[in-house]
Amino acid sequence: MAKMLSRVAPWLASRRDGAAGPAAGLTLRVLAGADTGALLDLARQDGVANVFILSHLETAGTASPTAGGASIFGVFDGDSLLGACWAGANLVPVQLDPDLVGLVAAAVHHSGRRYASIFGPAETVLALYAALEQLGNTAQEIRADQPLMSIAGPPLLKPNPALGFGQLADFDRILPACAAMFEEEVGYSPYLGGREYYNRRVKSLIRAGHSLVHLGPDREVVFKAELGAVTAEVTQVQGVWMNPAFRGLGRSAGYMAAVVDLAQTLAPVTSLYVNDFNTRARASYERVGFRQVGTFATVLF
DSSP states (O other), rough: OOGGGSSSSSTTTGGGTTTTTTTOEEEEOOOOGGGGHHHHHHHGGGGTTTHHHHHHHHHHHHSSOOOTEEEEEEEEEEEEEEEEEESSSSSSEOOGGGGGGHHHHHHHHHHHHSSSEEEEHHOOOOOOHHHHHHTTTOOOOOEEEEEEEEEESSSOOOOOOOOOEEEEGGGGHHHHHHHHHHHHHHHOTTTOOHHHHHHHHHHHHHHHHOEEEETTTOOOOEEEEEEEESSEEEEEEEEEEEEETTTSSSSSSHHHHHHHHHHHHTOOOEEEEEEETHHHHHHHHHHHTTTTEEEEEEEEO
8 A cells, every 4th residue: 555655646634744533544546456346345335325336347347447537536544445436427425434525525626527416325425515515616406315215026016017128229219208307307408418428328228228118109208217227236227207298197106116027137126216305206116115225315516
C-alpha cells in the first residue's frame, strides 16, 4: 500500500497534516484489476442493494476502469477496502459509510466530470450529495425515500401470461415506450444527449433477454419493464411502464407477478426500488409479494 500513497490526490484528508476524524489516515484511489476480489467481497455483504456493481463485475470480470471511462473509487484503511463508489454516467456507492463520503466527493468534484444522478442506500446518497453541494454541485431533484423491495419465491398473484421477453424484431415498438417511461420518470427526454447511446442501451437489454414486454393486438406496447441489473442471485427491475390507454384497469399487479416469474428464471431474488409517493405502485408490488428490505435515495442533477 505504501506505493499507492503517491497516487492519492493532494486534496484528500489523508494528505493533510493533522487530519482528524473519520477520514484521518484513510486513502482513496481508483480501483484496478487486483482489487476485484476485495470489491466482490465488499459488495456481496448486501447482494440486493449492490446488485448494480455485482452485475457489472459479473459482466466485466474486473474492477478496472472501463473502456467508456467509468471507474470505481475505493476508500482504504491500509490494505483494507472499506467502501467504494462507481463513477460512470451515475454515482453508485457500494457499502460506503456516510462518514467516508467526503473523500469520494472531493475526488468526484476534482475530476470535472458531470454525472446524471447518485443512487443507492439513502443515508450514504444523501450524505454524498451534501458533501458535493458544499463544493458547488446543485441537484435538480432529490428523491430521499425510495423503498427497496424484494421477493424470493413465487408471486402471490397469478401472473399475466401475455408478458414475455422482448424481441429485437420489435425494437421500433419497444423503444418509444422506453423513452416515454424515462421522460415520465425524470422529466426530460433520454435523447437530450443524442439518440445513439439510448438506442444501444435498449437494444442491449433486448439482446440480453432483460426486456419484458406485452405487445397488444395492434403491436403496441401495453406493458413493459426491464431487468436493469442481473446477477446469478438477484435481478433488479427497472423501467416499469403501462401504456396510458390501459391504466386504471387493475392490470399492473398481474403484469408485475409475470415480471417476477420471468425474472426468477434468471435469479432467485427479484428486487426493485420505488418512490415513496407512488402509493399505487407500492400497493401493487406488495400485492405481488414484494417486501421492503431497505431504503434507497436518488439525486438527479
